[in-house]
Amino acid sequence: MPLFVLTCLDKPDALALRMATREAHLAYVRDHVGFIKVAGPVLDDAGDMAGSLFIIEAETAEAVEAFSVADPYRKAGLFGQVSVLAWKMTLGGFA
DSSP states (O other), X not given: OOEEEEEEEEOTTOHHHHHHHHHHHHHHHHTTTTTEEEXXXXXXXXXXXXXXXXXXXXXXXXXXXXXXXXXXXXHTTOEEEEEEEEEOOOSOOOO
């Protein structure tokens, strides 16, 4: 099955919004752990969370986009930029 990189960068000064919706986001991600290979927050220069990065195994980029659109973070308007890119792993692996 194809792999995709989902990158979601927060709007400026949005850490409070991220923290306010974090539990709902984490619950949503736990419900979709079957196709998420790797995920975690992107950090800014101060070490604060400033975005999200996922490696997702899915049939299509549209399936990844649908996952992203339903994420509580995205529904709350947290992200200033979202991208879905096809990806091919050439080094490393997943457990």
